[in-house]
Amino acid sequence: MIEAHIVNARNKHLYHREFEEFLRRRHEYYAVANRWVPISDDGLELDPFDTPQATYILGMLGDRVVTSARLMPTTVPNLVSEEFPHMCENIGLPCSQDWADWTRTYVLPEYRGVGATGILGQMFCAVMEYCLDEGISHTGGVLQQFLLKRWLDLGWKVIPAGLPRVLSGDWCLVAYVEVTEKALQSGRLHASVSRPLLVRQGAQLPFITPAKRPVAEAVS
Amino acid sequence: MSAQDISVFEYIERVESHGSIDDLLDDLLRVVGDFGFHHMIYTGLPVGNNPIDPLVKSNRFPQEWWDLYVEQDYARNDAVCQQVYSTVAPFVWSEAQPQFTARDGAVAIAGKAAEHGLVDGYVVPVFSRDEWLSAISFGGPEKLDLSPRDRGALNLLAIYTSSAIERRQQRQPVRATLSDREREVLLWTSAGKSCWEVSVILGVSEQTIRYHTASIRHKLNASNTVHAVARALQRGEINLGQLAESLGDMT
Numbered sequence: 001m002i003e004a005h006i007v008n009a010r011n012k013h014l015y016h017r018e019f020e021e022f023l024r025r026r027h028e029y030y031a032v033a034n035r036w037v038p039i040s041d042d043g044l045e046l047d048p049f050d051t052p053q054a055t056y057i058l059g060m061l062g063d064r065v066v067t068s069a070r071l072m073p074t075t076v077p078n079l080v081s082e083e084f085p086h087m088c089e090n091i092g093l094p095c096s097q098d099w100a101d102w103t104r105t106y107v108l109p110e111y112r113g114v115g116a117t118g119i120l121g122q123m124f125c126a127v128m129e130y131c132l133d134e135g136i137s138h139t140g141g142v143l144q145q146f147l148l149k150r151w152l153d154l155g156w157k158v159i160p161a162g163l164p165r166v167l168s169g170d171w172c173l174v175a176y177v178e179v180t181e182k183a184l185q186s187g188r189l190h191a192s193v194s195r196p197l198l199v200r201q202g203a204q205l206p207f208i209t210p211a212k213r214p215v216a217e218a219v220s
Numbered sequence: 221m222s223a224q225d226i227s228v229f230e231y232i233e234r235v236e237s238h239g240s241i242d243d244l245l246d247d248l249l250r251v252v253g254d255f256g257f258h259h260m261i262y263t264g265l266p267v268g269n270n271p272i273d274p275l276v277k278s279n280r281f282p283q284e285w286w287d288l289y290v291e292q293d294y295a296r297n298d299a300v301c302q303q304v305y306s307t308v309a310p311f312v313w314s315e316a317q318p319q320f321t322a323r324d325g326a327v328a329i330a331g332k333a334a335e336h337g338l339v340d341g342y343v344v345p346v347f348s349r350d351e352w353l354s355a356i357s358f359g360g361p362e363k364l365d366l367s368p369r370d371r372g373a374l375n376l377l378a379i380y381t382s383s384a385i386e387r388r389q390q391r392q393p394v395r396a397t398l399s400d401r402e403r404e405v406l407l408w409t410s411a412g413k414s415c416w417e418v419s420v421i422l423g424v425s426e427q428t429i430r431y432h433t434a435s436i437r438h439k440l441n442a443s444n445t446v447h448a449v450a451r452a453l454q455r456g457e458i459n460l461g462q463l464a465e466s467l468g469d470m471t
Contacts, residue, residue, distance in 0.1 A: 152383035
């Protein structure tokens, strides 16, 4: 089972090696092997949304980063708002403190297995656990169509922001998952995750600025 | 958004609320009726020489046609079915690629389907919850001219519906699962080992292995070892990685 380390602007220095390894492996896969993104001089794969507002979840097995995800508030420029706002015709472009843009879901090729019980299922549970902890109500973004079924199969309620379209040859859509305790439980059940996965080290940065946190969350 | 788009998103909102799978399918067929479809099927795809029938999850194809399809084992040469093995991209039946429509009997199968009210259709390959290659296919009496938006809408309908069907079906009582020992025996036999060889490898009597293989077939409702392997894969009892490992000495 992975340990899902929460990495953000405050504790990034504790994860220098892991973070760089993660960016290097992404670069090898996306830029060098598949040519989906340009090859960079430093061998690291970064995009315009790798900003101090981003929170990373690094899934570790021992000292290896085997999976990752990135969450951003939808109130700052994000992949959906900058590149795919036209794909949100059903619900409009999300822009709210408690709606998180979820990108860069990645599993090292050698850890991609079959079945819901794999590393990807564990990362999905880690994202849901983090979102519940932080008072996020919905998380999602652009995803390939086949991943939508993986989310639904976990028993998650998923809101399609718009209709799927073909992006670079693949059917993709923008969709958001409702964050609930029930979703975490059913996700854990189907992914065979028996315990919390999150690990927090060093100073933490709340995803939602406390003053702006919805009242209901503060009370509960 | 068009009225058609709105009806698609409204269907998705109520997809978890139907009283039964039949109600869900009635509702789905009403929505896809706007796109020209009267029928649908959700099924797993068979491996090897296995029949398709046991893999069907929900079926609203004309009964006579489906009986014929199963009886004649059309899945083996049906261009639509065969193309699903090679692509996860959804496609219109009449746009199936030449290498599949050129198969022996493929044109005749399409002709027979048309006689049963399935002139054209749209198929969305999906992986079932247990990672089995499956497809949801919509059929209708007219040749189709689907826009990219129509196709996106149908993809969405197919994905939400297939997941809802599977989750409902899985709420039914859990079937017997294989023990670790049975899994081990199945993997060895799938690698071509005889009962005697497996008994030597595992250091038990040949009779014990025979007992295990009988129990495996019974639990998986399988008629022979190939069938048992296929069903064990389908149910997620074993996975392709384990199978590849057990076949390692043969490659």
